[in-house]
Amino acid sequence: MTPAIVCRGLTRRFGAQTAVADLDLEVARGAVFGFLGPNGAGKTTTVRMMLGLLRPSAGRIAVLGLDPVAQGEELRSQTGVLLDQVGLYDRLTAAQNLDLFGRIARMAPTARRAKVEAALRRVDLWDRRHDHVSGFSKGMRQKLGIARALLADPQLLILDEPTSGLDPVNIKMLRDLLTSLAAEGGRTIFMCTHQLDEAQRLCSQVGIIRAGRLVAVGAPDDLEGSGGAPVVRVQCRRPAAGQAANLPAGAQLDGPDGEGWMRVTLAQAADVEELIKALVAADAGVLAVVPERRSLEDVYLSVVEGA
Amino acid sequence: MSDLATMLWKEAAEFVAGARALRFSAVIVVFLGVMPALTGVRSSTAAALQSVGYVLITSVFVTAQSAPELILRERSGHSLETLLATRLPDRAIFAGKVLSGAAVGYLMAMATLAIQLVAWALRTHGWNWLGLSDAAGRWFVLGGPAVLATYLATVGTIVAMRVGDQRSAYLVTIVSLAVLALPLLLHVVTVTTSASGLRSLVLGLAVVDAVLLAVGVRLFRRERLILYLQE
Structure with missing residues (x-):
């Protein structure tokens, strides 16, 4: 089976600045991959290239066996995304937000209603389904964003800083949700995060990016035992x-x-x-x-x- | 087509739920709707001319306001990148935005016309179709707002992709009307007020709209928008 994500010499430049440099990365299908790195390291640019939102300046990338630029529409139909800004429609209700993405995924009305209900129940927002999203807390918005990403049962889930800016209670709630998703298996999860304990708990593999270069990659246990004097x-x-x-x-x-x-x-x-x-x-x-x-x-x- | 329908559904749902946008449009529609009946004109011909003018003004101002806002709201609410990360094709996103902006302007223009007809009937105690009573008027009253709204919605959407500020986008969109007026001012195009003359004008503008829309579809690229958002 082809890996979920393959990057070979992936590079992206913006003028004179190189955001991602010569990135080699392979993420197996079904893996939970933690992409770690400080702000400005190149995580978001890498995610954008994975989704076909930015073209690589050099190198190549394949996601789910597809070229994100040439086969972007097909790739994005198999991918669920929660970006660093959740990007919900504040004027719409929680149910309408999910219904929209069900329509985008071309679900039939009956299946769409069932999926929306299941997704909202999963993140404990079913009772708030008729509320406008503008009144939601940050934690509720993140949960709704994850429900939206999961709606069409994507093969690949890309989460960019899913617990960023949340209070400890919401972080725990979201981590529990991510833990259950990771435990389900079968779905590849690519997660950008600053939270090392989160990566340690959830991820089967982590990669660390610094100044656009991948400087370490492997299972958290292997990385923990590696490097430095024994x-x-x-x-x-x-x-x-x-x-x-x-x-x-x-x-x-x-x-x-x-x-x-x-x-x-x-x-x-x-x-x-x-x-x-x-x-x-x-x-x-x-x-x-x-x-x-x-x-x-x-x-x-x-x-x-x-x- | 189903992708375009999805975009139109989204924009309609947001527009209906947006009290501010509705209030802005309602004020313009009611104000310009009652104007012909309140300005003291006596003949239905003069009222018809006023009616046509106000209907066109409604479509221009409402579209110039609402079309850029459809993009700018997504930019400020950070939903644009999420929308771009879906499987929706570029052309569906762009056409959905343009047609939604144009539809708002056109529907408000028609609402203005409806209020004008009712207000004039109440004032004169008798029904009169005003600008709709002859073929030339019908082309201008029904076709004019449609082609102007489509033109402004296309320009407004393209401008809002690049300009992140509502006021600037609105002004640039309004000013773009001058481009349409240039051929008339330079006498490159002459228009008669006969039914066939006005039909030619409306159809000519429809061709301009189609070309502009096609250019817009070609210009609309996810990557370009992402780069603008990064700036």
Whole structure:
């Protein structure tokens, strides 16, 4: 099966400024992909190219096996979108907003009514279906935007900062909704976000973009374990003996804390075995050796700040 | 056609729900509708001439106001990019906007005409068809607002894609009428007030509308709009 999204050398320039540079990316069908990066990194430009709203300056892109520029209409009919601005019609009611997108998807009237009801019930807005959207809170608007994106059962769901600007209660509510969507499977979700914990919880794969370039990509667990010097935490019965041990070359030991835990930064991951031998030889009474994983936040900050 | 119908449905639903736009149009329609009956003219011929003028004015001002607003409202409400991200073809979006703007102007002009007929009948205690009573008048009263509204709606939509400000878009749209008047002022085109002369004028303007609409469809590109929105 072809991947849901394939970008090869994707580049977009605006005059002298390069918004996206030589982007290589592959998102498998059914994956929940988190696209991380600071403001102005090129996330929205990438999304616009995926939707055929902007032409690439160089490189190529295929979404659901289609060329977004040449086959934009067909592609967009299989894609549900929630952009960074929800873009609802304030003068219309919640039901009318969804009904419009059902008409755009060319649903028959009976099917459209059923889909609109199901979508509104799913986001708990059925009781507000006759209310004008102008009176909706930001959280309700985001929920309605997601209901709209899901209305036509799209194969690909593109969400640009879905929890941006929401209060903690609405963030949790929306995350629960996204979690249930991710758990359903079968649908590819491409989500731009600043929320690292959100990406960690929901995404099977994340990519980090900085200044238009993709600087890291992989499963959150793999990224967390990657990059930087390897660190292990060691608990010893006799920490003083551990401090005096003949550590591997380049190793640096910090601690211990009150419970005898020490933090050892190694020159390379393979030095762990040598470290343990040295601690045993020093009769430090080794109780535990635990590799310290870098959090997604550590990885994000290190690549975004170029560290 | 169903995509165009969807766009027209959307614009109609928004227009009906928009109290401000309705109020603006209603004030113009009622004011210009009662004018011929209140200005003191005695003959039905003079009233018919006034009626034609007011009907044309209604279509011009309502269309010049409403057509750019259909795009500008989407720009300010951030719904335009979402609309562009749907499967709707470019031509359906553009034609939907133009025809909706033109329809508002034309319907308001016809509402003005209806009020004029009723107001004149109430004043004179007898029914008179005013400008509709002869063939020349019918071409001008029924056809004139249609071609003017379509012209202004096309220009207004194109202008609003580029200009993000309602007042500027409105003024540019109104000023564009001068382009239509130029051939008459330069005597490149002469018009007689006979039925056939007015029919030729209306049909000529309809051809101009069709060409302008075709140019607009070619100019309307998602990417161009996205770049304007980015600015």
